[in-house]
Amino acid sequence: MNLFRIPGQGRVDPTTPVEFTFDGKTVSGYKGDTITSALLANGIHLMGRSFKYHRPRGAVCAGSEEPNALVGTRRGAGQFEPNTRATVQEIWSGLEVTSQNRYPSLSFDIGAVNDRAYMLFSAGFYYKTFMWPKSFWDKVYEPFIRSAAGLGVSPSENDPDKYASRYLHTDVLVIGAGPAGLAAALSASRAGLRVTLVDENPEAGGTLISEPQTIIDGVPAWQWIDQTVAELISLGVRVMTRTTAIGYYHQNMVGLCEKLTDHLSSPNANMPRERLWRVRARQVILAQGALEKPLVFDGNDRPGVMLAGSAQTYLNKYGVRVGNNAVVVTSHDSAWYAAFDLADAGTKIQAIVDTRAEPAVELVAGAKSRSIRILSGYSATGTQGRLRIKSVRINPVINGKVGAPETLECDCLLMSGGWTPSLHLFSHTKGALTWDADMQTFLPDRKTEDCEIAGAGRGLWGIAAALNDGAAMGAVAARTLDKVATNTVYDVTNDRVGTGVSHTELPTDLDPGKARAFVDFQNDVTAKDLRLAVREGMHSIEHVKRYTTNGMATDQGKMSNMNGLNIAADALGKPQPKVGLTTFRPPYTPTSFGAFVGYHRGDHFDVTRKTPIDSWAEENGAVFEPVSMWRRARYFPQNGEDMDGAVSRECKTTRSAVGMFDASTLGKIEIVGPDAVEFMNRMYTNPWTKLAPGRTRYGLLLGDDGFIRDDGVIGRLSTDRFHITTTTGRAARVLNMMEDYLQTEWTDLKVWLTSTTEHWATIALNGPNARKLLEPFVEGQDISDQAFPHMSIVECTVAGFPARLFRVSFTGELGFEVNVPACHGRALWQTLWDAGQQYGICAYGTETMHVLRAEKGYIIVGQDTDGTVTPYDAGISWAIGKTKPDFVGKRGLERPDLVADGRKQLVGLLTQDGKTLLEEGAQLVLDANQPIPMKMVGHVTSSYHSDAVGRPIAFALLENGHNRVGETVYIPMPEGVISADVTGTVFYDPDGARLKL
Amino acid sequence: MLLIHCPYCAQTLPELEFTYAGEAHIARPDASSPVSDEEWRNFLFIRTNVKGPHYERWRHSHGCGRFFNAVRDTVSDRFLITYKAGEKRPELSDLLEKSK
């Protein structure tokens, strides 16, 4: 039932019919059809509604540059994609296609009222219309913009497809498998190079597919494609179809997106849908060809109006006539040949309307032989037809004056405004362009990468020119890579070379201010909008683009940029190169997020670091939280406890008996060498010379700006060896900073730094029973308070494992941290856990650790400090070795701003009602009755409920905080103002008696 | 993705292995003797922020771990040279001559 299909013509497979649905109705086509070619074969031109005015639209071209025929495609559960280009998507049985931007139906759409309000929606209308009154913003403007925004509908389910990625190294990457690309790949591979040839289409051939009459070296074009691809494959060329070069990056890295399953009706479920390739090529050959330009005239967007070259493609590639009754409007020779092909296939060509007064003699002869009416020196000034073009209005133009109109009936209009070299990828490299005044187009000029541009991409027109240039550029690439290559010259007959002229809007006898002469079809930008933008002061093409949104749609202005530039330049009275071209950016065509994400989703989204004890925590019901890249046990709920219940129990058990905590994520750095102590003295604020081996000290690390960077307990194992601990999240940064100073500032020091974070499993035991539990397992060290006082370190054996044992506490209780080689971590944990049962042991997580440390006033760098806090501000200036000549941050601490009054300082806060828990991050004010905006004087950094203190406790950074102890501050919250007393930061056991048990 | 030559490994490797580390040839003043506020400010904060060839530091963080210096054109994002830490700052005129 394909009324417009010509049996025996095209490359579709008539033995394999395919049925799919379009807006629920079954449509039939053949294997090899795209959605568009199948719809056109059935006489359907109306495929969607435009974005802003909801105007009826059909396909305007046959390739990936399509701005109108964007549809939703559904391949299965969760496999919905909006804005699929119907001109590219191949059909298969069961594919579900829906039109977009219409309600309730494609042929009757309420939003089309926007079209009637056209005069209101002109350039910059977003900037003008939604300005006032302010009260309209929430209720009227924002909902309107939100409902109008976006093309199509976002998918609402998780994407079940798989996506892959690969790297590829190749000598020569040829982008585009048209005549230039095929010839280039052939010369380069014949010269012995590893060549990769990619094309976004399902098969190689490019323009040759639309020009089957061409004879190359005596071989018909289609046969030449087949034999050339066969030779390339035999030479080892990797030929990749359905593969788009999406971006051209530094040093000849090109990103490719290969579509693997979208054209299959029942793909293997294990097959990735798309594969992203990162290709590093020694030479790149850009053979991307040229894109046809529309002509700009009133009604040039009606369904049935199409680029002439695309109509020729539908005919020759798919065997589809785009209509029965065509008018051709052109400023370029190429459209004449499209008209001839269609006429020969049975379409009535009403007239060829050429803007040029004197078309070439052979074209005129060709038209006459087909009895086609020729109207040269004419303009098109309007079209009619609601859902499909019915007629076109044309006028003669004589000496610049537009004459009387004539109306030509038609069911399709084929237009051509000439061709634009596809320079997108070249532009990604910041390659310079040059304006060619004869061709009225930009051509590639100075290159920044190792690439060549071949064929129509550099303005060469015709099959012979493309083939010969491709062959030459392939040979150039080969010689650059030290290979011998010959320049093949192809003998081509039936080549259809041609020329044309370039236009702004076509001249009209009607009011140009009322013309819907579209430049950017996808974003509904008209010539009038562009001229208005210039009148309103947009003098740079970048401003014109943003004010009108010309070229800003997902097609990146592939069809609209040159027409937009011509009109803006005309309005400005400047030549085009003085106005400039907007920047093209990757990706070349819209690319799925899945392709970029690749394997990095779900559990593979990011690295999850797990401690050696993680499996025990999981088996024992821990609730985890991410801390930098680690997953850490946050609490261990029992019997259905919530977090508060679990934390309360864990805190009480640790303070009254003993708790064990997996501290393996602590960063650890081993510092070794004859100058280790000198390095420590320079790096940390504290003095280290007098720290005896076997002792530990709290170390404080600043930046040279004087601000706190990190802290941790550091043990001296021998005169030349320190065991450093860092905060969990900063281990890598601390090591990087140390290496930086060591490698670049203090190259005289003999010191070696090694990250040992993963080498040790660290188990912290805290609580009054900690020693009783640990003592029986320790060999080689008496761990009594006398023999092993607080802040000691020793290498010994614990439960038979070699260990570094710290006596240290981050809870205020008697505490030990046992480090054993990571492989023994879980075994030691189990041993201590079993033995701890008789002492009422509990396992606790990071949440309890936070509460216990806060009760004792121990800060967490990064939570209670924020990169602008000095040791003085944090109340830990006792950790500064004041007599040391220098250390990182020493001079920084003397900076005027760091010693000035009014700095924010760390204090404790107790809410005055004794019950309210403050919110971390809440702002502090001194006077809750002051007018809004209030002066904020600080914020809450940590806040917990404390069982040990019997009330909520908090830390805050408060302006002049140290001098405000005893004063009241206020915390305005949505529910009301909370008042709090400013206190010191130690809430529990201020004398530290419990540490010394 | 850039390819970067590590002068210690003597290999040209993907950018992923490296970390940018700020402007090069900014020596830390010896703070054991008096340093003026202005001098310390300059050391901490003042950078040339050039448009064009920029002397800068990189670290082969996922390789040998060494910091090294480079001259990179901030307009083209092209490396003119990389060289070991402590080596003399190469003259720009020599580099531009060589890159031609």
Ligand SMILES: [Zn+2]
């Ligand atoms: Zn290296």
